[in-house]
Structures are given as structure tokens and as C-alpha cells.
Amino acid sequence: MIIITYRRHVRFALVLTFLATLVQAATSPSTASWRVGTGREIITPPAGVWMTGYAARTHPADGTAQELWVKALAFADPGGKRGVLITLDLCGITREITARVCAQLEKKHQLPRAAVMINVSHTHCSPWLEGSIIGLRILPADGLAKANAYRRDLEQKIVRAADYALSHLVPATIAWGEDSASFGVNRRENPEKEMPARRAAGTLSGPSDPRVPVLAVHNASGALTALLVSYACHNTTLSFYQWHGDYAGCAQAELEKRHPGATVLFALGCGADINPNPRGTVELAEQHGLALADAADRALGRPMTQIQGKFSAAAEEITLTYARRPSNEQILEAQQKEQPNREMHQAWAAAMNDQIKTHGEIPLTHAYPIQAWRLGNLAWAALGGEVVVDYALRLRAENQGPLWVFGYSNDVMAYIPSERVLAEGRYEGDTSMIPYGRPGPWSAGLEEKIVKKSHELLDRTQTR
Numbered sequence: 001m002i003i004i005t006y007r008r009h010v011r012f013a014l015v016l017t018f019l020a021t022l023v024q025a026a027t028s029p030s031t032a033s034w035r036v037g038t039g040r041e042i043i044t045p046p047a048g049v050w051m052t053g054y055a056a057r058t059h060p061a062d063g064t065a066q067e068l069w070v071k072a073l074a075f076a077d078p079g080g081k082r083g084v085l086i087t088l089d090l091c092g093i094t095r096e097i098t099a100r101v102c103a104q105l106e107k108k109h110q111l112p113r114a115a116v117m118i119n120v121s122h123t124h125c126s127p128w129l130e131g132s133i134i135g136l137r138i139l140p141a142d143g144l145a146k147a148n149a150y151r152r153d154l155e156q157k158i159v160r161a162a163d164y165a166l167s168h169l170v171p172a173t174i175a176w177g178e179d180s181a182s183f184g185v186n187r188r189e190n191p192e193k194e195m196p197a198r199r200a201a202g203t204l205s206g207p208s209d210p211r212v213p214v215l216a217v218h219n220a221s222g223a224l225t226a227l228l229v230s231y232a233c234h235n236t237t238l239s240f241y242q243w244h245g246d247y248a249g250c251a252q253a254e255l256e257k258r259h260p261g262a263t264v265l266f267a268l269g270c271g272a273d274i275n276p277n278p279r280g281t282v283e284l285a286e287q288h289g290l291a292l293a294d295a296a297d298r299a300l301g302r303p304m305t306q307i308q309g310k311f312s313a314a315a316e317e318i319t320l321t322y323a324r325r326p327s328n329e330q331i332l333e334a335q336q337k338e339q340p341n342r343e344m345h346q347a348w349a350a351a352m353n354d355q356i357k358t359h360g361e362i363p364l365t366h367a368y369p370i371q372a373w374r375l376g377n378l379a380w381a382a383l384g385g386e387v388v389v390d391y392a393l394r395l396r397a398e399n400q401g402p403l404w405v406f407g408y409s410n411d412v413m414a415y416i417p418s419e420r421v422l423a424e425g426r427y428e429g430d431t432s433m434i435p436y437g438r439p440g441p442w443s444a445g446l447e448e449k450i451v452k453k454s455h456e457l458l459d460r461t462q463t464r
């Protein structure tokens, strides 16, 4: 009896040792030897700053319902090659801001441009930024001065958050998984009023991307220290006059509550033609945030794929072209015609006249940023602008191996329609160029250019 008990104990102990070895193999930094650091700062603007997102804003924000954040996730692969992902609870970002931030990080940390990725959540309850979407710059001179001061302060905070993350790299394991959420609905194919009934009947139409990619970072003690969650859906549950991160802010806050000590980041996918549904209240933003947090936790609860191997990055700007210049009559009409959102049309006309004054004629080319990262066998593509869902679906289908596609990265200069959406026109394919202060719709052929360069950059990261 004693012998049997003893043997049972030994067997039990052996099983325990075996299990412990397995757990260690899964989490030990010595087997992975990646290092990760995080940084964060509150970027909620001071009083008097104007909001963005909607053309009908008539006064500055009048309070804070939820803090806005910049968060940074920096890492170094086993060979010491580093990258930093920066996420922002902002509606947009400009090429100029990104360039200045990257220049500072290059100077201080010798990080090449391709190793810095900036993604915004596109919350519309965030500040209008100097140099961004021109048609929403309907604010008085003191509003403009405050916006410019905010922009300068913001750049310092972005650099500080990234700097802190890069200066505090500690051994970690990185793993990824995926789940799904269904509150994002194709807004071009389903009238908003009909969405609930269509959802109930299972008759929602148009493409969407329900995937919720999740990247989890554990430290040497096995504690969750960072979590990156992505989803492809406009972050526009809310349209009031309070600063708020919308559903993406709620998901981050909820997951940070559930996982104390973890920095939770949100990166927006290709959700330009996808809207949350239903929407309109803080409760609904919280409801969608919970749905996203639940999806992330489901992914965390299942075995995840550990990232091993190297980090590599590639980035380039390609030239996109606009289909046509507006005529003088069109510019004059935008200045004078009584129409809804008249100030927005006037701002567009002023932007066109400025360009004529500066360049002699309105330039028809635009530098468009594309970035590719590879973390071990997981590939990321980050595209500028408000990218429609077709790009993520196509790039994933054409890519060999797992690929996450982010939109709203490095520069949000306009909508980026697919060839299908461009041909169909309407807001995402055509008329959104007015608030964005662009001369007209993109020329046909942009999808092929963007997809081709994305594949090229992804291939390049494979051979580095």
C-alpha cells in the first residue's frame, strides 16, 4: 500500500514536472528571446480644442467622457532588430506628423522609418488636427491656434510613449490568435435603419471582415503585459461633443480592467465601408467594446501561435493619381451655392484655390504609404487612408501564410476605395474627396497598384 502510494506520488510528481516543462517551453523567454516594452500617455486635449469627424461641428468639445491615449508596443527580435507599433485614439493622422515622429525616433533610437508603424482608431470624438481633413476645419482663428498647439504637444507625447517603450524592453514571449465579432456591418449595402432586421433575418449583404486578430505578450513570469486587438469597423458609435475613444476605447479599457498590468492597444483594420450597429449612445459603444473584449479573451483562452524567428520591415510610398481637376466653375459653385454643409464645400474651394496659387495648377498626384512587417511567420500590412474592406479580404486571400491588414496607418489622407467601390462611386468612392480637400476621385487602377506594392513589400520582408 505504502509502495503504491509512493509510486503514485512519483508518477504524479513526474507528470507535474513534465507539465511544468511544457508550460515553460511555451512561455520561457530563453526559448523565444524576444524582448518587448510598452509606453503610454494621455492625449486628451485641453479645453477649447475643436473636434473632428463630422462636418456639422459648431463649437469646441465640452468635456471628457473617456481619456484618449497614445500607446506604444516596442519589441526586439532575438537578433536585436527593433520595431515599434504606435496606436492612437484619434480620427486621423497626417503624413507630416508621422514624418516628424519617425525622424525623432530615428535620431534617438536609430530606428529606420519602416520599423515605426502608426495606426489611428478613427474615433470621431477626438480633436481636429492641423493639416488633416480640410473640410472639417470649420473653426475660428483661436480654434486653429489651439489645434496647432495641441498638434505640437501630441507629437512630443507620441515620441515619449515610443521612447519609453523602446527604452524598457524586457524578455517576453509573443503569441497570436484570432476570434471574431459581428457588430460591424457593410454600410454601403445595408441601410442603417434596416440593419437590425436584416441581421436578425440573416440577410445582411455586402462584404465585411468579422475577424478579431489578437497579439498577446507575456513576460518571463508568465504575466500578460500587452495585448493588441484589431477589428475592421468604423469607430463611430458616438457623435457627441465629449472626448471619447468610442468602441475601441471601451474595448481597451475593459481589457485593461480584466487584465491588470497589461497595456491594451487597438489597431483599426480596413473598415472604411463598415459601420458599428446599432449606434448613437455611450451604452452602445460600451456594448461593442465588450463584444470586442470578449472576442479577445476567447482568443486568449485557446492555444495561440508563438512568434519565433526574426522581425523585418519594409515601407514605401507609391504615387496615386486623381482622375481629374475640378473646373473653375465647379470651384466657384462650391464657394457660392447654398447647400447642406456649405462651409465644407467652401473649405474645399479654398483648398483648391490655395493649390492653384501655390503650384500654378492643382497637382494630380499623391504620395501613398504602404508598410509591411513580419514577426516570425506572422505578416502585417499597414495601408494609409480609410481603406475599404475589399483590400483586407483580397490581400489575405492572395497571401501565403497568416496576414493581418491594417488601414488608417501612417497617413489618413482620403478614403481608399477598391476598384469595385470606385466604380460604384457614392461617399467612399467619390464625394468624401470634398471634406478631405482632394481635387476629385482617385484614378482607376489604384487597387492594383496598392495590392501589387503590398505583395512586393511583404515578399521583401521574407527575404531579409
Ligand SMILES: [Zn+2]
Pocket (backbone or CB within 6 Å): 122, 234, 272, 386
Ligand atoms: Zn471615416
